[in-house]
Each structure stands twice: as structure tokens, then as C-alpha cells.
Amino acid sequence: MYGLSLYLSYKKIMTETNFQTFNINTTTPYNYILGNSLLWDIGNLCRKIKNPCKVCIISDEKVFSLYGNVVQTSLDVAYFHTYSFKIPEGETNKSLNTVESIISFLNENNFNRDDILIALGGGMIGDITGFAASIYMRGINFIQIPTTFLSAIDASIGGKTGVNLKYAKNLIGSFHQPSLVICSIETFRTLPQEDLRNGLVEALKMAIIKDSSLFYYLKKLSAKQHLRQDFTQEHPIENTSNTISQQLYNLKISSDDFMFIIEKSIAIKTKIVIEDEKEQHTRVLLNFGHTLGHAIESYSKFTISHGTAVALGMIMESFAMKQLEFVKTDFSIDLYKILYNFGITPPISLDAKLLENFIQKDKKNRENHINIPTVTQIGESNIYKVSKNTLTEFVSESLNILEEIKHEV
């Protein structure tokens, strides 16, 4: 009853709140609904695509404790028959064992193909829920409710699902598009700073490969961060050893900033995914910075965050492709300054030789070659084939260059 009265009072606010709907026109099209304070309206929004049925909310323990009850109540009020399945936080739980537990739970509760799953959480929850949905009874529908900045702009769009094996990330997976994505940006207010920074790196990646207006927006936003009164005197660069200090200063990102960045990123990702749903060519562009980024993550045994590793990867790949004369300009200094202002300070004391070993093991290698997305000018990019050996030749040189940039900034 309490839930119902809260819901009704909230509903009134909701009707006055704007949200935008984007159509993601893949082979099975779906809508992406972006707004503020949408969680109490999840049930209603789901009713627009689905009559009452069984719904299983899949979430991690932390996200469920923050938002699970609101989402569950909203679905109950909209006459869905709601279940929940909680997974402990962390990437190690994005595993086949967890998928088996989800599937057993669905089976025990007689879920069938007319029922739906809801992924409430970040990319980890989105990936595993999407994968379970793609194989349970040969495929049931699922809805994404991304609660991290990164999943809102990237992981929740495009239908890539998957789980990790002990020795390789995302080695098992499928393409399975969601039926709906609902992003309510107030959920980012509880995100740790590190997760905000991870999202900013992915947004910067999207911008630099495809949209100069987003790039200059982010550049301006990054410059504003230094005006923060709570910016500590600590110089971010001095903090870098092999790990990054996460508490440099709190980022100032307004709701308008979030809306603008997400809207632009949805447009970029949708365009790329529509062109190449199964990652045969254009979609590789989204891996800008990720070849070296993944090598750095593995090298650090995942003590360096994904965002920081990709940030460093973008800088180093940009430098290497200029040295290889695939492009005329390298954007490493520009990128470094923006990342630095956001408090994303790539650790520089990396061992080039060890890093090279991880590049050699990259799972995207095709007969000793890697397809490297390369920025030709801000907002434009291309894919070039480079041999692993050639790329590794530039690792130590680009690490030296990073040292030089550090003194310039």
C-alpha cells in the first residue's frame, strides 16, 4: 500500500518530466528511453511493450539494495509478476556458473518464452543477463536498465552479451538485442568516482572516433573540472605508480551534461551497430584504445581500472599509428590533457617487455595481425591492419613519449 501511494505521487511528477526515446534500428529494433527519475515508472514503460507476465530482475547485490525495491514495486503495481535474482558484485561473477544458477532459478519458477528478464545494473549485469536470455529456452526477451555511466553509453546498446572464462574475458557470448533500454540518470549520483571516470573514457572514445562536437564538449567539460573548489592540491601525475589514485577530486557533471553525452553516444553507437551488427568490420572502431588497453589491464592483473587502461591505450595507439605513418597527426597530447583534467592519470611505470607479451596474446589477433582503429582527425577514424610485431615495436617508444607529455602538461 505504501508502495502504491508513493508510486501514485511519483507518477504525477513523472508526467511532468521529460524523457526522450531513441529508436535503435537493428534487425530487431527497440527503443532506448533516456530520462531522469524514471525508476518508479519502469512498470508502465514495460507495459508499453509487454502485457503482464513473469519478470525476473537480475541485479548485483549493491545495485539491488539501492534500486531493486523501487523497480520491483513499480513492476508489481503494473501487474507484472516479479521475481528477483541477485549476484554478488564483481567481474569474476560474470561466469558460466552464475549463468547456470540463473537458468536453474528461471526453470524452478516456470519461466517460459513469453516471460522477460530485466538487467538492473552495470555492464557486468547487462552482459550476463543478456547471455542467459539468449540461451534460456533458445532465447527469451530482456530489458536493460543500465545504472552505470559506461553501460548507459555503451554496454546496454548493441546486443553483445557474454561471460568470462578464468583465462579470458568475454570468451563466450552471443548477439542478442534487448527489447527495451531504460536509463534513469539519477542513478549515477550513487556511482563511485572510478565508475564515472570509466564512463567518461568510453564517451571520449566515441567522440574522437566519430563526433567532433562531442569531443569539444568533453574537452570543455574537462577544463571546467579544475575550477572545482574541492580539487586537492595533490598533483595527479605524482600519484601514479602502477595504480591510480581514485580520490583526486569529485567530478562535476550536471544532469544536462549526462543527458548530452549519453544522447550523443547513443547516436554514435547506434549508427555503428546498425552498419555492422555482428562486428565484422565497422564495429571494430569501438575498440579504439582497447588493444593496448586490454594488454595493460591483463598486465596489471586488473589492478588498473578498465577506463584508465583504455585511456592509456588510446594515447599509445594514437602515437604508434602516427609513427607508422597511417595518419598525419597524433592526438596523444590532446587526449592526455583531457584525461588529466578529468583526473584520469595513466600510470606510466609499465614494463614494455611484459606489456608486449600481452599484446601477442590478444584474442582479436588474426594470423599475427591486429585490426587497429585509428583516428585520422577528431571525429573521423579508420581501421588499419598492423602486425603484432610492428605494434609491439612502438610500445616502449610510446611509453617514453608519455613521460615527455607528462612534463609538458
Ligand SMILES: NC(=O)c1ccc[n+]([C@@H]2O[C@H](COP(=O)([O-])OP(=O)(O)OC[C@H]3O[C@@H](n4cnc5c(N)ncnc54)[C@H](O)[C@@H]3O)[C@@H](O)[C@H]2O)c1
Ligand atoms: N556488451 C557490451 O557491448 C559491453 C561494452 C563495454 C563493456 N562491457 C562489459 O561491461 C562490464 C563493465 O561494466 P561497468 O563498467 O558498468 O561495471 P560493473 O557492471 O561491474 O559495475 C561496476 C560497479 O558499480 C556498481 N554500481 C553499478 N551501478 C551503480 C550505481 N548506480 N550506484 C552505485 N554503484 C553502482 C556495481 O555494483 C559494481 O560494483 C564488463 O564486464 C565489460 O566486459 C560490455
